[in-house]
Amino acid sequence: MRKICxxxxxxxxxxxxxxxxxxxxxxxVTEFVYNESTGVQSLDPxxxxxxxxxWIGSQIFNGLIELDSQxxxxxxxxxxxxxxxxxxxxxxxxxxxxxFHDNECFQTKKGxxxxxxxxxxxxxxxCDARTKSTGFWVFRDKVIGxxxxxEQSQSDKKPASIEGLRAVNDSIFEIxxxxxxxPFLSILTTPFCWIVPHEAVEYYGERxxxxxxxxxxxxxxxxxxxxxxxxxxxxxxxxxxAKGFALxxxxxxxxxFARNNKSEFFEFSQGKLDFISSIDLSVHxxxxxxxxxxxxxxxxxxxxxxxxxxxxxxxIMTDKSLPVxxxxxxxxxxxxxxxxxxxxxxxxxxxxxxxxxxxxxxQGVIPPGFPGYNSQTIGYSYNIAKAKQLLxxxxxxxxxxxxxxxxxxxxxxxTASVAEAIIEQWKQIxxxxxxxxxxxxxxxxxxxxxxxxxxxxxxxADYSDPENFLGLFYSKNAAPAGxxxxxxxxxxxxxxxxAALSPTISQSQRFALYNEMERIILEESPWxxxxxxxxxxxxxxxVHGLKATNPLRLPLEYVKKS
Numbered sequence: 001m002r003k004i005c006x007x008x009x010x011x012x013x014x015x016x017x018x019x020x021x022x023x024x025x026x027x028x029v030t031e032f033v034y035n036e037s038t039g040v041q042s043l044d045p046x047x048x049x050x051x052x053x054x055w056i057g058s059q060i061f062n063g064l065i066e067l068d069s070q071x072x073x074x075x076x077x078x079x080x081x082x083x084x085x086x087x088x089x090x091x092x093x094x095x096x097x098x099x100f101h102d103n104e105c106f107q108t109k110k111g112x113x114x115x116x117x118x119x120x121x122x123x124x125x126x127c128d129a130r131t132k133s134t135g136f137w138v139f140r141d142k143v144i145g146x147x148x149x150x151e152q153s154q155s156d157k158k159p160a161s162i163e164g165l166r167a168v169n170d171s172i173f174e175i176x177x178x179x180x181x182x183p184f185l186s187i188l189t190t191p192f193c194w195i196v197p198h199e200a201v202e203y204y205g206e207r208x209x210x211x212x213x214x215x216x217x218x219x220x221x222x223x224x225x226x227x228x229x230x231x232x233x234x235x236x237x238x239x240x241x242a243k244g245f246a247l248x249x250x251x252x253x254x255x256x257f258a259r260n261n262k263s264e265f266f267e268f269s270q271g272k273l274d275f276i277s278s279i280d281l282s283v284h285x286x287x288x289x290x291x292x293x294x295x296x297x298x299x300x301x302x303x304x305x306x307x308x309x310x311x312x313x314x315x316i317m318t319d320k321s322l323p324v325x326x327x328x329x330x331x332x333x334x335x336x337x338x339x340x341x342x343x344x345x346x347x348x349x350x351x352x353x354x355x356x357x358x359x360x361x362x363q364g365v366i367p368p369g370f371p372g373y374n375s376q377t378i379g380y381s382y383n384i385a386k387a388k389q390l391l392x393x394x395x396x397x398x399x400x401x402x403x404x405x406x407x408x409x410x411x412x413x414x415t416a417s418v419a420e421a422i423i424e425q426w427k428q429i430x431x432x433x434x435x436x437x438x439x440x441x442x443x444x445x446x447x448x449x450x451x452x453x454x455x456x457x458x459x460x461a462d463y464s465d466p467e468n469f470l471g472l473f474y475s476k477n478a479a480p481a482g483x484x485x486x487x488x489x490x491x492x493x494x495x496x497x498x499a500a501l502s503p504t505i506s507q508s509q510r511f512a513l514y515n516e517m518e519r520i521i522l523e524e525s526p527w528x529x530x531x532x533x534x535x536x537x538x539x540x541x542x543v544h545g546l547k548a549t550n551p552l553r554l555p556l557e558y559v560k561k562s
Contacts, residue, residue, distance in 0.1 A: 030561050031252040032274050032543075034554075035264045039226065039257050042209030046126055046133035048191035055554040059231055059253060060101075061194035061214035064092055064119060064173070065185065069549045071371050071464040073185050077114065077195060077215070078173075087180030087503045092173045094119075098238045101219040103211075105203035111236070114195065114215055116167035122195045123165050129153040135192025139164075142184060144176045182503040182510060186465035191552075217248040217557040229255045239557065248557040249545075268538060269298075274561070275539040275546065284355055287538075292356035302539035304548040307369035307532060309461040311361060311469070312415075314407065314422075314528035317453050319478075319487035324453045328405045331453055335394040336402075337525035341380035342387035343429045344422055350531055353417050357536060361529035364518040365469045368532060369549070372466030372511045379522055379529055387429045399430015407433050409456040410440035418530065419456065448480045450487065457485070458533070464550075466514040470497055473521050486526035493520045 036052045045061055048054050066076040078092040100111035126133050127146045130153055139146035144164030153159040164176040177184065187193075200213035212220050217239070218231035231253040239247045256273075258264055261280040268276045279287055287298050294303050316337055317325045325331035330340065346360035359368060364377040388398065396402045407423065409415050416437060423433045433454070438446070447455050461468050471477055474497045475489035499505075500513040521527075537548045545558040 029251045030249070031254060032250050032556060032559060032561065033254045033256070034273055034275055034277075035256040035258050035267070037257070037259050037261055037264060037278075039259070040229070040255075043212040043220070044209035045122075045191055045194035045196060046131050046135060047209060048194070049134045051552065054191045054552055056229065056231075056255060057191055057194065057212070057214075058216070058553050059218040059556055060212050060216045060220055061191075061196070062098075062216050063191075063193045063195065064094075064188055067189050067464055067550060067553070069547050069555070071369075071550060073189060073464075077119070081185075083503050085504075087182075088177045090175045090177065090184070091168075092116075092119075092175075094171045094173065095238060096171060098215050099236055100197045100200075100215055101213050101234060103200060103213045105197070105200040105211075105213060111213075112197070114197075115170040116173040117170070118195055118197060119173045120165050120167045121198045123193070124149070124159075124162055125196070125201070126192055127153070127162060128159060133192065135190065138187050138190060138192050142177055142181055142187075144178055180502050180504070182501050182505075183463065183465035183467040184503075186463040186468075190463055218250075218253055221252075226257050228257070231255075237557075241558065249560045250556060253556060268540075271540065273540075274543050275537055277535065277537050279536065279538065288355070290351070290356075298538070300541055302537075302541060302543070304535075304537040304539060304546070306535050306548040306551070307359070307367050308535045308551045309367055309370050309464075310458055310533045310551075311365065311367055312358070312418075312456070312458045312530040312533065313361070314454060314456050314530065315447065315452075315486050316526055316528065317450065317486060318489075318524075318526050319450065322450050322487075324451060328403060328453050329394070329396070330405070333394050334523070334525050335390045336396070337528070338380075339387040339390040339394070339429060340426065340431060340528055341525055342383045342390065343426055343431070344380070344528070344530070345382040345425055346529075346531060347382070349418055349421050353421055354414070354531065358531040358533055361531050364515075364522055364529075365472075365527075366466055366514070366518065367461075367469075370461065370466070370469075371464050372514050374511075374515045374518075377515060377518055377522070384428060391429055391431075396430070399432070402431060404432040404434060405454055406436050407454050407456065408436045408438055408443060408446070408452050410443045411437045412440070415456055422528075422530075447485050450479060450485075459483075466511060467497075467500065470500075470514050470517050470521075473497075473517070473526065488521075488524060488526040490520055490524060493517050493524075496520070 038052045040052050043057050048057050062076050064078040065073050068074045077094055079095050081092045083090055098114040102111045125131050126135055127139050127149045129150050145162040149159050149162045166174045168174055197213055201208050204211045217234050217237045219234050221230040221232045223229045233251045237247055241247055264276055265280050265283055267273050289295055317331050319325055320332050330336035350358050350360050362381055363379045366373045407419055409419050419435050426433055446452050472483050473488050475494050477484040478487045479485045496513045496517040500510045535548050535551050539546055542562045544560045
């Protein structure tokens with residue numbers, strides 16, 4: 001059925017129609033339109049490592065399991081699952097009513113039923129070096145045989161099967177882990193684990209990323225390079241709402257690729273886009289009050305703000321065996337690190353530098369709204385008296401005797417403004433620091449190789465388990481092999497981290513262990529805690545059911561338009 005709907009972008013001007021008529025039935029077609037200014041290169045789940053591709057891909061594909069609006073794991077392709085008593089065998093029971101989208105890659109041109117063999121194929125493909133996936137880490141050193149399979153696939157030999165991945169029959173799939181690892185379920189919700197049919201990969205070859213075939217609520221329709229991408233409603237989607245009505249509600253999704261954020265905002269304000277996920281700084285004061293609310297001119301729109309599941313911080317090298325850590329006293333004295341934390345007025349920085357587009361990091365490592373976050377965890381508030389007291393206890397009253405340090409950041413205007421404000425605040429307690437900006441790739445390389453004593457970076461969650469944040473302080477994850485760039489090593493913290501990996505304890509017990517580890521990290525202060533990033537969306541008043549709780553998903557299957 002051909003539907004006359006279009007979204008044409010000429011340079012950076014978007015002209016859209018929200019609702020249009022079907023030429024044969026005369027019925028209205030409900031269309032959701034948004035812009036993706038960063039563009040998309042591929043929709044292959046194996047390469048889904050950036051937001052724009054994930055947002056579109058989440059309309060096309062499903063995984064074994066997924067996250068709900070509260071970031072809890074819930075069924076999707078798998079209707080149930082369980083661990084064995086050892087915590088290493090994970091068995092999934094699949095739904096029997098799921099089929100792939102109709103596509104010419106299939107012999108009959110019609111989508112076929114999904115089986116456990118498709119799960120095995122998709123996961124093995126992720127572990128195949130020839131796929132060049134950035135998501136092999138999902139199974140590496142976790143699933144029995146995954147690393148060996150990857151190494152073998154780099155040679156000319158045909159890779160053998162992966163012992164830890166097995167389709168028992170059409171409806172049962174097993175994963176066998178090397179050792180218990182409770183966060184594994186959360187990791188399986190990542191886009192890398194979306195399920196694809198082997199027919200599509202074989203038929204399209206390298207073009208599969210531009211001809212995606214999945215089981216999701218929307219079917220890939222058309223992709224005009226750097227202009228638009230269209231998806232149509234999946235008439236055979238397996239999910240229903242609470243009242244038993246078929247999902248999705250929308251008939252069509254159209255994504256534009258205008259690169260100009262000012263044009264994007266103009267098109268939204270004219271009603272030609274259904275939502276925008278970023279506000280150009282040139283119009284920020286026009287749209288928002290100093291308190292972060294919408295001004296009267298824009299009050300008709302819906303404002304959605306949620307945690308971006310990330311934290312901004314300054315890292316401090318704690319490995320005193322490295323030359324760089326011997327050059328400044330704070331690397332070896334937690335009292336100075338604590339003083340640096342207490343000397344920062346985060347609330348003022350968020351209000352005046354970041355224009356209320358963040359949350360002051362007054363708690364701990366885990367961002368608000370993220371699983372495991374505990375509002376009772378007490379971090380660092382602005383306390384000049386306490387900061388001065390700690391410096392004196394460390395032998396540097398009023399900062400006397402402390403050498404000037406260097407704070408290195410990437411070449412970014414916003415992070416530079418924040419750094420300049422913090423350096424001024426540190427002066428109040430006698431800490432002198434100079435700012436050095438380096439291109440981000442070089443900056444990140446220096447951080448990982450242990451060349452810096454004090455640096456700025458951030459951490460964005462890959463999956464919804466506290467381990468994704470607390471793993472940054474596990475001694476066996478020390479950089480450059482792991483993400484522990486401060487190279488902190490605290491025996492008690494390591495023990496808590498390891499205990500929390502057991503899938504045989506309850507979630508509340510796991511989270512309690514992580515929270516205790518978090519308190520130890522706050523005491524040790526390998527980070528200068530800055531702020532938690534937030535997502536801010538503006539949504540048209542006639543859009544219903546859209547939620548901004550998960551920054552790595554754009555959940556459209558429950559969205560309606562009035």
